[in-house]
Amino acid sequence: MRLVVARCQVDYAGRLTAHLPMATRVLMIKADGSVLVHSDGGSYKPLNWMSPPCTLREGTTDDGQVEWTVTSKTADTLRILIEEVVHESSHDLGIDPGLQKDGVEKHLQELLAEHPASLSPGLTLVRREFPTAIGPVDLMCRDGEGLSVAVEIKRRGEIDGVEQLTRYLELLNREPLLTSKGPVRGIFAAQEIKPQARVLATDRGIACAVVDYDALRGIDDSEHRLF
Amino acid sequence: MRLVVARCQVDYAGRLTAHLPMATRVLMIKADGSVLVHSDGGSYKPLNWMSPPCTLREGTTDDGQVEWTVTSKTADTLRILIEEVVHESSHDLGIDPGLQKDGVEKHLQELLAEHPASLSPGLTLVRREFPTAIGPVDLMCRDGEGLSVAVEIKRRGEIDGVEQLTRYLELLNREPLLTSKGPVRGIFAAQEIKPQARVLATDRGIACAVVDYDALRGIDDSEHRLF
DNA sequence: CGTTCCATCTCGTAC
DNA sequence: GTACGAGGTGGAACG
Numbered sequence: 001m002r003l004v005v006a007r008c009q010v011d012y013a014g015r016l017t018a019h020l021p022m023a024t025r026v027l028m029i030k031a032d033g034s035v036l037v038h039s040d041g042g043s044y045k046p047l048n049w050m051s052p053p054c055t056l057r058e059g060t061t062d063d064g065q066v067e068w069t070v071t072s073k074t075a076d077t078l079r080i081l082i083e084e085v086v087h088e089s090s091h092d093l094g095i096d097p098g099l100q101k102d103g104v105e106k107h108l109q110e111l112l113a114e115h116p117a118s119l120s121p122g123l124t125l126v127r128r129e130f131p132t133a134i135g136p137v138d139l140m141c142r143d144g145e146g147l148s149v150a151v152e153i154k155r156r157g158e159i160d161g162v163e164q165l166t167r168y169l170e171l172l173n174r175e176p177l178l179t180s181k182g183p184v185r186g187i188f189a190a191q192e193i194k195p196q197a198r199v200l201a202t203d204r205g206i207a208c209a210v211v212d213y214d215a216l217r218g219i220d221d222s223e224h225r226l227f
Numbered sequence: 228m229r230l231v232v233a234r235c236q237v238d239y240a241g242r243l244t245a246h247l248p249m250a251t252r253v254l255m256i257k258a259d260g261s262v263l264v265h266s267d268g269g270s271y272k273p274l275n276w277m278s279p280p281c282t283l284r285e286g287t288t289d290d291g292q293v294e295w296t297v298t299s300k301t302a303d304t305l306r307i308l309i310e311e312v313v314h315e316s317s318h319d320l321g322i323d324p325g326l327q328k329d330g331v332e333k334h335l336q337e338l339l340a341e342h343p344a345s346l347s348p349g350l351t352l353v354r355r356e357f358p359t360a361i362g363p364v365d366l367m368c369r370d371g372e373g374l375s376v377a378v379e380i381k382r383r384g385e386i387d388g389v390e391q392l393t394r395y396l397e398l399l400n401r402e403p404l405l406t407s408k409g410p411v412r413g414i415f416a417a418q419e420i421k422p423q424a425r426v427l428a429t430d431r432g433i434a435c436a437v438v439d440y441d442a443l444r445g446i447d448d449s450e451h452r453l454f
Numbered sequence: 455c456g457t458t459c460c461a462t463c464t465c466g467t468a469c
Numbered sequence: 470g471t472a473c474g475a476g477g478t479g480g481a482a483c484g
Contacts (some may be wrong), residue, residue: 049271093266096250097248098247102243135474382460
C-alpha cells in the first residue's frame with residue numbers, strides 16, 4: 001500500500017470519460033495495482049479510480065511533469081498528472097482476514113422460515129426457496145385452511161418486490177397441485193414497506209406484513225435459551 | 228484529511244453488524260468527519276466505513292488500548308480498536324473542484340433521439356420524455372405506418388426495465404389519440420440486454436434493440452462534420 | 455423533503 | 470465463467 005498526497009490532475013477514459021482539474025488529493029495505490037483518487041469529502045467512493053487488474057506506469061511528459069498512466073486489460077486508462085508531491089509513504093499491510101457480516105436479508109428469511117405464523121396466524125412452512133420457472137419463491141407456506149401461501153421477503157419493500165411476487169403468483173396459480181383448495185395467496189413481507197408498494201400490493205390482493213427484525217430475533221433467542 | 232496506518236480491529240453496528248479481526252489497515256479520516264477503513268486489495272470500496280455526518284471520539288479502553296468511536300445520527304456506530312500506529316499524517320487538501328463526466332445514459336437517449344430509425348426502420352421522433360401519469364417515457368415515436376411506438380432506454384437491459392415499459396404501454400394504450408391507427412408498440416433499447424429480460428419482453432410483445440453506442444456516436448460525429 | 459432511478463456501481467452466489 | 474439479485478448500496482435529478 002502506497003499513499004501519496006499530491007497536487008494533481010486526473011483524466012479517465014473507459015465506460016465514460018471523466019476529468020478532474022488540478023487540485024490536492026490523496027492517491028492510494030494498492031498492492032494489487034488498483035489506484036484510488038480521494039478528495040477530502042464526498043463519501044467512501046473515490047472521485048476516480050482504476051479497478052484491478054491494472055498496471056501503473058510512471059513517466060514524465062514532454063515538459064518534464066510527472067505523469068502516471070494506469071491501464072487495465074479492457075483498454076480503460078487513468079492518467080494522473082502530478083504537479084507537486086506533498087507526502088508519500090509505503091506500508092506493508094499483509095493480507096486482510098476479511099469482513100464478517102450478519103443481519104441481512106438472508107438472515108431475515110431464516111428467521112421468518114422459523115416463525116411463519118408471525119406473518120399470518122396459522123401459517124406453516126412448506127419450504128424455503130420454492131422453485132418456479134422464473135426463480136425461487138422465498139417461502140412457500142400453507143395456511144390453516146390448507147391454502148398455499150407464497151411469501152416474498154425484502155429488507156425494503158418497494159414496487160419491484162410486488163411485481164416479482166405477482167409474477168410468481170401468476171405461475172403458481174397454474175399449478176393444480178397448489179390450487180386444489182383455492183388460489184395461492186401472496187404475502188409481501190419487509191422491514192419497511194413503501195406506500196406505493198403497499199397500494200400496488202393491495203390492488204393485486206397481496207397482503208403486506210411489516211416485519212420487526214429485532215422482535216423476531218428476540219423470540220428466536222429466547223427459544224434457543226429454552227433448549 | 229488524516230491518514231493513519233495502524234494495526235486495528237473494527238466493529239460496525241447499524242443496518243447490519245460486521246467485524247474485522249485485528250490486522251494492519253489504512254484509516255482515512257476526511258474533513259467532513261467520515262471514516263474509511265481500507266485494506267491492501269479489494270476495490271474502491273472500503274472494508275468498513277462511516278458516512279458523514281458523523282463524529283469521531285478518541286478514547287482508551289479499560290486496559291489502556293486506544294479506541295475510536297464513530298457515531299452517526301442514525302445510531303450507527305463504528306468502533307476501531309487500535310493496537311499499534313504504523314504511520315500518521317494530516318494534510319490540508321482544500322476543497323475539490325469536482326468531477327466532470329460524459330457519456331452516460333442521458334447521452335445515449337440524446338443519440339437515439341437523433342437517430343430513432345436505428346432502432347426500427349422508418350421510426351421518427353415525436354418527443355423525448357413523453358409524459359404519462361406514472362412518469363415520462365424516454366422516447367415517443369411513430370413508425371412508417373403511423374403507429375405510436377414507446378421506447379424505453381437503459382444502459383443495461385434487465386427485467387425491471389421491461390416491467391417499467393409494460394406499465395407505460397398499459398397506460399398509453401388507453402389513450403385514443405395514440406391508438407387511432409392501432410395499439411402502441413414498445414421497444415426496449417439497451418447497450419446490453421439480459422436473457423431473462425429478453426424473454427419477458429418477447430412474451431409481452433415488446434421488441435428488443437441492442438444499441439451500439441460507439442457506432443451511433445460515429446454516425447453523429449460524421450453528420451456534424453458535414454455542416 | 456421524499457421519491458425515483460442511474461452507477462466506471464461493487465459484491466456475493468447459484469447455475 | 471456468466472447471470473442474477475442485494476447493497477450499511479451512494480448519488481443526482483426531479484416533484
